[in-house]
Amino acid sequence: MFALADCNNFFVSCERVFRPELNGRPVIVLSNNDGCAIARSNEAKALGIKMGAPMFKIRDIVRKHNVEVFSGNMALYGDMSKRVRWTLEEFVPFIEVYSIDEAFMDLRGMNISDYDAFAKEVSARCWRNVAIPVSVGVSHTKTLAKIAASLCKKYPKLRGGCYMAREQDIEKVLRKYPVGDVWGIGRKSVAKLTDMGVHTAWNFTRLSEGLVRSIFGLTGVRTWRELRGESCVELDDRDEGRQSICVSRSFSHEITDCAELSEQVATFAAQVIEKLRAQHSACVEMVVFASTNRFREDEPQTALSRAVLFDVATSDHRKIISSAVHSLRDIFRSGYGYKKAGVVITKLIPESGVVHSLFEDGRAREKEVKLSSMLDNIKHSFGRDAVRFASQGSGKVASAHERQSPHYTTLWSDIPTVKIE
Amino acid sequence: MEKLQPYMIDSESSAEFTLCGEVKAGFPSPAEDISEKLDLVKLLVRHRASTFFFRVSGVSMVEADMDEGDILIVDRSIEPYNNCKAVCFIDGEYTVKRVEISDHEIRLMPANERVKKYKPIIVTPDNTLIIWGVVTYIIKRA
Known part of the structure; x- marks a missing residue:
């Protein structure tokens, strides 16, 4: 048996942990430039707010129905996700964290007499520990467990847990289940x-x-x-590590200047490298991209991208950042307002498996390794922004978080206050 | 409050006091292999998944040793019990009270007898009460 634990409307649920009065009210969370709805409470869904709906299109609904709007607060969501994970680990030795709000549990070899009660107990414990509503589906396979979990969201009377294993039950459910949702x-x-x-x-x-x-x-x-x-x-x-790493952002304003866009791209590249190095990998290929605001139909549209292949797999700061910046400068077209850009690296291999070129300068490479590990140490001790490449400019990504909630669980200055008067 | 460092509950990062240091020359310290240490986080955070921090403002609980600026360690995994101190969310507001739980009612008791305006709250069906979490420790500056 497998179980899938899926947090309901996860980002919205995180916002409700310290604001219980928001239960029962329409709440949405916006993507990081306050552009689009990326999470919606059931009440917001009922108002017809679609996934990914741009803010300017739903402004009237938001005003009319007094929808609570948040900017994404990834520090909070990440911490809550970890707490849910820890709670699941109280039940089983092995879980697979599939995404920030979903994890599979392996129930094989476990002594569970009543799977339905087990599923409900997992959900109840997540609620008690973390105040996050979680749907737990249990079935013979991961794919079926995912379907079982989706039933919990539809039927509140299942109390967060659904065991779907009898042939006739599975048939009944699958007959109604759209194949595209599988x-x-x-x-x-x-x-x-x-x-x-x-x-x-x-x-x-x-x-x-x-x-x-x-x-x-x-x-x-x-x-x-x-x-x-x-x-x-x-x-x-x-923990095999990921096959690709992407850092991309939408900007709070449209960027028309090549130098400004280059700084952003350099910052994304630096963040990509941070993730790459944290999993001890090196990359062979990188793609740099930028695009205009496709919702501004009145303005000229373009999308740029450039792939770079490294001769030797690398995780070197200088190589990756300078290639990213050069590529961007090469493909940059003026006369457009760029709203989004990003850096993706693919074809990741473990650092230990890098094959070096015969024609590479060994001493230069040694220096490169030393510099990069020194940078890692500085960042580790003094924080991500302690040191950066000049090409990153101020290193600040131009994004808006106007309506972000406090970092309740990750900053001492932001912990919630109880008034006792 | 002074500015404080960002901090997450994490078993990897914990405050520790080590009694042995690096030995530069001479006979190696016989205590080198001993990994015994005092870990404040382990002491104060029993359940990392369910433990949260709140800051106190106000004075209705001074006799329960909660003062303005104190940090409360709150564990949601603990079932509220009679006379526990808990962070409560009642009718849209947070408060900390001693919770009296009996078979027929729940009362939220303040702990400041000198100030008369702090009265017990008897919870009725008209109130919306969430007992958010039980207070396990109070961190205060000496």
Whole structure:
């Protein structure tokens, strides 16, 4: 058996932990330039606020219904996520943190007599410990557990826990479950499936394995088997590190100046390197991109991107930042207002596995390693902004957090106050 | 309050007092291998998942040793019990009170007898009460 613990409307729920009066009221959280709704309470969903809706399009609804609006507070969400994780670890030895608000639990070999009671108990403990509502689904496979968890959100009477394992129960649920909502089935597959007359998860499980394989490949077959109750996706508790790292932001204003945009890109590159080095990896490929505000239909639109291949896999600050900045300067087109930019690195390999080039200058490389590890140490001891490359400028990302809640659990100056009068 | 350092509850970062140092020359210290230490975080935070900090403002609890500026350590995992001190959220506001729980009612008791205006709150069905978390320690400046 597997369980999926999925935090309901996670960012909104985090905002409610220290503001219980917001329960029952419409609340949304905006993306980091206060641009789009990235989390909505059920009440906000009921008002018709869509996921990703840009703020300027929903301003009237927000005003009319007195919707509580927050800027994202990642320090708070990260801390709450960790607390939920710790709570789940009280129940099982192995969990796989799938995202900031979801984790799988491996229940195989555990002595659990009543899975339904177990699921409800996990949810109740998360609420008691952290005040975050969590939906816990239990079933034979990870894919089915995810579906079971989604039922908890739909039916409050399940009290946060749903055990779905009997064949007839699974069939009943899958017959109503849109195939596009199944974990692992992407938008492109949905289009193909719709053409084939496959609308529900159940329809999908009735296809022949050969047909699924020929159209959707091995991953499709995996999902198909998982839906039929055969576990194919193992719990990934090994910290293998990620295959790509991306840092991108929308800006609070449109940037028209190449120098200003370069500084931002250099800062993103520095943040990417920080994450890369934290997992002891090196990267082979990097993509730098920038784009205009696609919601400003009155303004000229463009999207820039440039991929860079390093001859030797690297995690070196100077190499990566200078390549990022040079690429940006190369592709920059003036006359546009850039609203978003980012740096992605892909093809990550462990640092220990880097193969060096025969023509590389060994001494230069040694220096490079020394400088980079020195930078790591300084950042570790004095904070991320203690030292930076000149190309980063002031190092401040131009983003707005006008409505951010206090960092209740991560800054002493922000801890909540109780008045006793 | 002075400016304080950002701080997260984390088992990796904990205050410790080490009694042995580096030995530059001579015979190595026989205490070198002993990893025994006093860890304030371990003492004060029993449940890292459910422990939160609040700062006190106001004086209704001075006889319960809670003063303006104190930091309360609050553990949500503890089931509220009779006479526990707890952070409560009542009718839209936070307060700290001693909670009297009996079979038929819940009363929020202040602990400052000198000031008459602090009266017990008898919780009725008209109130919305959330007992947010039980206070386990009070950190105060001596």
